[in-house]
Amino acid sequence: MAPSTLHVHPTAPLAERALLPGDPGRALALAQALFGEPARMFNHNRGLWGYTGTALDGEELTVQSTGIGGPSAAIVLEELCDLGLRSAVRIGTCAALDGRAALGELVAVDGVLAADGTSRALGAGERLAGDGALTAALAAEADRTAVVVSNDLFYDPRAEARAGWAAAGAVAVDLETAAVLAVAGRRGIRAGALLAVTAAAGERLGEEALGEAGLRLGRAALAALGAPTPAGP
Secondary structure, three states: OOOOOOOOOOOOOOOOEEEEEOOHHHHHHHHHHHEOOOOEEEEOHHHOOEEEEEEOOOOEEEEEOOOOOHHHHHHHHHHHHHHOOOEEEEEEEEEEOOOOOOOOOEEEEEEEEEEOHHHHHOOOOOEEOOOHHHHHHHHHHOOEEEEEEEEOOOOOOOHHHHHHHHHOOEEEEEOOHHHHHHHHHHHOOEEEEEEEEEEEOOEEOOHHHHHHHHHHHHHHHHHHHOOOOOOOO
16 A cells, blocks of 8 residues: 655654654664664655654654755655644754854754745744743753744855844754744644754864764653643633
8 A cells, every 4th residue: 555645654653742853863863762662663765764662751752854954844744744743843953143052052942033945935924933831841951942043054155144143033043943833833733842052153063972962852852742731721
């Protein structure tokens, strides 16, 4: 039988909650670190590695890589929503703007400036926010809570754009957060973002420190996903 989704081809059940790293290698490392038993490969189509298993908190979890950039992240999240996803946390990396965030910090995103094409094509305005309760839970696990900006260019030569984003309150720039939050809003799922600052003031984290930051992201996001949801009024 042909898969019901075009790019994600499930080979194991999808959990209702997921962590969404961009890097497939980071997805594998997190599956090895966060599951209490060997994880099942959820997807390997197009090199977008994903895994499902019972996480250390005793609940089912999927860790699914999204690839690089907003268009790829949007495709993956749309298809996960089609398969039944209810909650997601983007966990990824970002670069500090003008020394406003320190190398290695974990940033809980409480707002993202939409300077990318994907979120705008999906109808986003200039700024998006994730689910309030989930963002608060991420903030409790992070080093700081801040606004970031999502852009389409990793190698961006536009100094004036960076200055404008910083003036608008962004502390760092990434590629995927706005797209993830735009899709989540459109599809009605809970979503948030937690980013590690891996470049700041001309310095970058080394390979070992980058791996450690990825594990910190995963553990913090898992704790936030497992936090009790405040009761409504």
